[in-house]
Structure formats: structure tokens, C-alpha cells
Amino acid sequence: MESIESHTEQEPSGLTKVKNSVISFFLMLYRVYAFIIRFFKEVFVPPYEFREVVRQCYETGVRSFTLITLTGFIIGVIFTKQSRPSLTDFGATSWLPSLVSIAVLKALAPLVTALIAAGKVGSSIGAELGSMRVTEQIDAMEVSGTKPFKFLVCTRVIATTFTIPLLATYTALIALLGGYLNINQNEGTSYATFIEQAFEPITFVDIWASLAKAVVFGFTIGIVGCYQGYNSTKGTEGVGKAANGAVVTAMFLVFIEEVLIVQIAGWFR
Amino acid sequence: MEKQKANIDLNNEVIRIRGLQKSFGDYHVLRGIDLDLYQGENLVVLGRSGTGKSVLIKLISGMLYPDAGTINVLGNELTTITEKEMEALRIRIGFSFQNSALYDSMTVRKNLEFPLVRNRKGITRKEIDNAVHKVLDAVSLSQTINQMPSELSGGQRKRIGIARTLILNPEIMLYDEPTAGLDPITCIEINELINEVQQSYNTSSIIITHDLTCAKMVGDRVAMLLDGQFQRVGSFDEVFATDDARVKPFYDYNFIE
Numbered sequence: 284m285e286s287i288e289s290h291t292e293q294e295p296s297g298l299t300k301v302k303n304s305v306i307s308f309f310l311m312l313y314r315v316y317a318f319i320i321r322f323f324k325e326v327f328v329p330p331y332e333f334r335e336v337v338r339q340c341y342e343t344g345v346r347s348f349t350l351i352t353l354t355g356f357i358i359g360v361i362f363t364k365q366s367r368p369s370l371t372d373f374g375a376t377s378w379l380p381s382l383v384s385i386a387v388l389k390a391l392a393p394l395v396t397a398l399i400a401a402g403k404v405g406s407s408i409g410a411e412l413g414s415m416r417v418t419e420q421i422d423a424m425e426v427s428g429t430k431p432f433k434f435l436v437c438t439r440v441i442a443t444t445f446t447i448p449l450l451a452t453y454t455a456l457i458a459l460l461g462g463y464l465n466i467n468q469n470e471g472t473s474y475a476t477f478i479e480q481a482f483e484p485i486t487f488v489d490i491w492a493s494l495a496k497a498v499v500f501g502f503t504i505g506i507v508g509c510y511q512g513y514n515s516t517k518g519t520e521g522v523g524k525a526a527n528g529a530v531v532t533a534m535f536l537v538f539i540e541e542v543l544i545v546q547i548a549g550w551f552r
Numbered sequence: 553m554e555k556q557k558a559n560i561d562l563n564n565e566v567i568r569i570r571g572l573q574k575s576f577g578d579y580h581v582l583r584g585i586d587l588d589l590y591q592g593e594n595l596v597v598l599g600r601s602g603t604g605k606s607v608l609i610k611l612i613s614g615m616l617y618p619d620a621g622t623i624n625v626l627g628n629e630l631t632t633i634t635e636k637e638m639e640a641l642r643i644r645i646g647f648s649f650q651n652s653a654l655y656d657s658m659t660v661r662k663n664l665e666f667p668l669v670r671n672r673k674g675i676t677r678k679e680i681d682n683a684v685h686k687v688l689d690a691v692s693l694s695q696t697i698n699q700m701p702s703e704l705s706g707g708q709r710k711r712i713g714i715a716r717t718l719i720l721n722p723e724i725m726l727y728d729e730p731t732a733g734l735d736p737i738t739c740i741e742i743n744e745l746i747n748e749v750q751q752s753y754n755t756s757s758i759i760i761t762h763d764l765t766c767a768k769m770v771g772d773r774v775a776m777l778l779d780g781q782f783q784r785v786g787s788f789d790e791v792f793a794t795d796d797a798r799v800k801p802f803y804d805y806n807f808i809e
Contacts, residue, residue: 414656423653426613427667427720428643 339442355454359461383462384481392455397500401533405508409529412512413522440505447501492548507533564591566756572621583780596767599777605760609726646717650729652709654701687715707738725757743769
């Protein structure tokens with residue numbers, strides 16, 4: 284008699300599991316690459332969906348606006364407040380405006396905006412497109428003579444790429460306002476002096492690097508959200524996975540891009 | 553309601569399929585399908601779940617690509633057609649989805665306007681409004697014009713889904729499980745609507761279903777899909793005049809006395 288063990292399905296070994304994971308990771312990378320190539324192939328070909336792009340820009344801005352305003356202001360206030368004791372020890376509280384502006388403009392504004400947008404906008408795009416995929420709305424668009432990739436993906440990626448730099452600029456201004464109010468209250472620094480000191484150490488390279496970062500972050504959040512949603516499968520479970528995957532992957536990539544762009548910007552200084 | 557005699561032109565094939573094969577991995581769904589759909593005809597495709605009925609109409613609408621065989625739709629060979637020609641052809645084919653596939657974020661009006669605005673360049677506001685009201689009247693749901701899809705019942709969603717395809721005046725209608733998940737009375741209403749569409753819009757239709765009441769009410773011809781091939785094709789009575797163990801239970805289950 285054959286033993287029961289001979290009929291039991293063998294659990295894959297640890298090595299096989301690792302091998303499968305590596306293969307599926309590279310397959311996923313290839314699919315993302317193909318998705319990005321498809322975006323660039325379709326985005327420059329008419330018809331251009333201007334109205335939908337404007338609508339998506341509005342949606343992206345509105346979805347994050349309140350949270351970004353609140354977070355930006357708090358970052359400015361808290362960063363100033365936390366930095367003060369250290370500078371006081373060296374009698375250097377007059378450096379506070381410069382310190383705040385360097386931190387906010389060079390790093391915090393684009394990064395914080397991107398992280399908030401990844402949570403609010405990226406997840407929303409992933410869930411929306413995922414839901415459209417599993418309820419056949421994307422197929423319905425295709426059979427009614429509309430190119431769903433162009434209408435749904437290209438418009439959203441353009442919107443995030445364009446809107447997130449604007450939101451990052453807004454975050455920077457709000458954070459500087461928070462910092463100014465705190466400094467004004469404690470040190471009595473005037474608005475004119477604050478602005479002068481805040482922008483003294485900031486160069487054009489810094490501004491451009493920050494804007495470039497925000498553009499790259501915006502593109503990443505849009506393309507990752509769309510990729511996850513557009514390729515969603517397995518019903519409602521897939522929608523949840525798409526939304527979750529959009530946030531986690533976008534945040535991970537944003538941090539990697541932050542490191543790379545800071546490094547590249549350093550070469551131009 | 554008795555089905556009116558359809559005006560079928562047997563000399564005019566709007567769809568001609570030969571040797572169609574489609575597999576997903578190792579699973580051979582369609583194994584050499586031959587099919588003709590004539591102008592003005594309602595053809596019902598019956599079969600068990602997972603036999604490839606929906607795959608067949610997705611192949612006809614160009615959403616899937618066949619592994620082998622030919623599909624000729626309105627004189628266009630889908631296996632050799634360009635992307636641009638496919639886009640133009642799709643406008644001539646209406647596809648009614650199993651779950652209606654209405655755009656959740658749009659009102660009924662916007663759902664109906666969407667295909668029209670995107671495919672008829674230069675169309676005026678008045679022409680759009682007229683077209684929207686005409687198809688809403690055709691499905692008897694004018695009062696829902698400003699409602700969101702989430703506010704509609706299952707039957708209403710099906711009707712609006714059909715209205716959305718009708719707005720482009722398609723020559724061919726593909727219905728994927730039009731009566732699935734509906735109560736018997738609504739099923740009859742949808743079947744009547746399918747017949748009305750055939751008469752008023754002079755469409756040729758393929759109706760995918762496993763609802764034999766639907767098949768009997770709307771089908772001019774019935775094709776039974778078994779083991780990846782059409783095993784029995786003919787009138788409803790001809791198809792079920794058999795002792796084939798794969799066909800008989802289908803009938804017995806649907807028409808329990």
C-alpha cells in the first residue's frame with residue numbers, strides 16, 4: 284500500500300520559495316516597465332484628453348489640500364520649536380529662519396507632500412481603477428470606442444505629475460508661514476527679516492532639485508496607482524490589494540528617488 | 553408577450569466564425585467553433601458556466617485574440633484588422649455586460665452621453681439630448697436620467713446598460729447573461745426589451761445565457777456550446793429534442809413542472 288505521505292503535496296522548499304519570489308519580482312518589474320513605455324507611447328498621440336486632465340488635476344488637488352495645509356503648517360511650527368533649544372545653546376537663534384527654509388524647501392516639502400499624496404491620491408487611483416477593472420467598466424470603455432488606457436491612465440499620471448509640484452510648493456509656503464509665526468512670536472523677527480534670512484542660503488539648484496523631486500514623485504504616485512488598479516484581478520479582494528499596493532509601492536519608491544535625486548543634485552552644486 | 557417574426561436575411565452573414573480556438577494556459581475553452589449570425593437574427597448561445605460563452609463574445613468584440621481560426625464581423629477579418637479599423641468596428645457593435653458595467657462616478661445621463669461624445673465629433677448639445685432621451689424612452693427609464701447607477705435596481709441597471717450601447721445605433725448586439733441575477737418578472741421585461749431592440753433597431757444579436765426562458769423568448773436560433781464546440785444548433789425545440797445526457801438535464805432543470 285502506498286503511504287499517505289506519497290500523495291501529500293510537497294511544500295516548496297525555502298530555496299524554491301526564494302527563487303519564485305525573485306522571478307515574480309523581476310516579472311513585476313518588467314510589467315511595470317512595459318506599462319511606463321505604453322504611457323509614453325500613448326500620451327503624445329492625439330486625441331488629448333484635456334478636460335479629463337483638468338478634472339483629474341482638480342481631484343488630485345482637492346483630495347490632498349486640507350491635509351497638506353494642516354501638515355505643512357504643523358511641520359513649520361514643530362520644526363522651528365524643536366530646533367530652537369539646540370540653537371539657543373550656541374546663541375544662534377538668528378539662524379532659525381535659514382534652518383527652517385533649508386529643511387522645508389530642500390527636503391520636507393516635496394517628501395511630505397509626496398507621502399500624503401501617495402496615501403490620499405495613490406490609494407484612491409488604485410481603488411478606483413481596480414474597481415472599474417473588476418466591474419468591467421474598463422472593458423465597457425474599450426468596446427464603446429474609447430481607449431481606456433489613454434482616458435484613465437494617461438490623464439491621471441499627467442495630473443499627479445503636474446499637481447504634486449504645485450502642492451509641494453504650497454506645502455513649503457505654508458510650512459514657512461508656520462515657522463515664521465513661531466519665530467515672530469518668540470524672537471520678534473519681522474516678516475521682511477525672516478524672508479531675507481530664510482532665502483539667503485537657498486540657491487536655484489536647490490529650488491530646481493526640489494521641483495524635480497516633486498515632479499518625479501508625482502509621476503511615480505500616478506503610474507504606480509494606475510498600474511496597480513488597471514491590472515487589478517480577483518474581485519473585491521483585488522481592489523483592496525490594488526489600493527494597498529499603490530500606497531506601499533509608491534512610498535517605497537519615493538524614498539529611493541529622494542536619495543537618488545539628492546545625490547544627483549549634489550553633483551551640480 | 554409573443555415574439556414577433558423577425559426579418560432575417562439568410563443571405564447576409566454579419567458574423568462568420570470558422571475553426572475558432574482559444575485556450576487559457578492548459579485549459580482549452582473553445583476547440584474549433586464554427587458559427588454564422590445572419591442579419592436581423594437573434595442567436596442564443598447556451599451552455600454551462602465556464603464553457604466559454606462569454607469568451608466567445610469577447611473574441612467577437614475584439615477584447616480577446618483567438619489562438620486559431622477566423623472571425624469575420626461585418627466584413628472585417630478580426631485576425632488581420634488594424635487597431636484603427638478595430639476602433640471603428642467597435643462602434644458598430646453593442647456589448648451589454650453581465651453586470652451592466654455602468655460608470656459608477658457618472659449619472660445615467662453622463663453614462664449615456666459618454667460613448668456618444670467620444671465617438672461623434674462635432675455633435676451638438678441638442679443632438680446629444682435628443683439621443684439620450686430617445687434611448688431612455690426605448691428602455692422606459694426616462695425618470696432615471698439624473699440618478700447615479702448606485703440608486704438603480706438590478707433590472708434598471710441592465711436596461712441603462714443596454715441603452716448605453718443603443719445610443720451608437722449598433723448593427724450587432726452582444727448580450728452577456730442579460731437576465732442573470734434578476735427576478736422572473738424583470739427577466740421577462742429584459743427579454744421583451746431584447747426583442748424590441750431587434751425590431752426597432754434592426755440589430756443582429758448574440759445572447760449568452762443559461763436561462764432557457766430567455767432562450768425561448770428571444771432566440772430565433774439556439775446554439776448549445778458543449779466541450780468547447782457547438783454540438784447542437786437549431787430552433788429551441790430542435791436543440792432540446794434529444795436524449796443527450798449533456799443536454800437533457802439542462803432542459804429538465806429549467807422547466808420543472
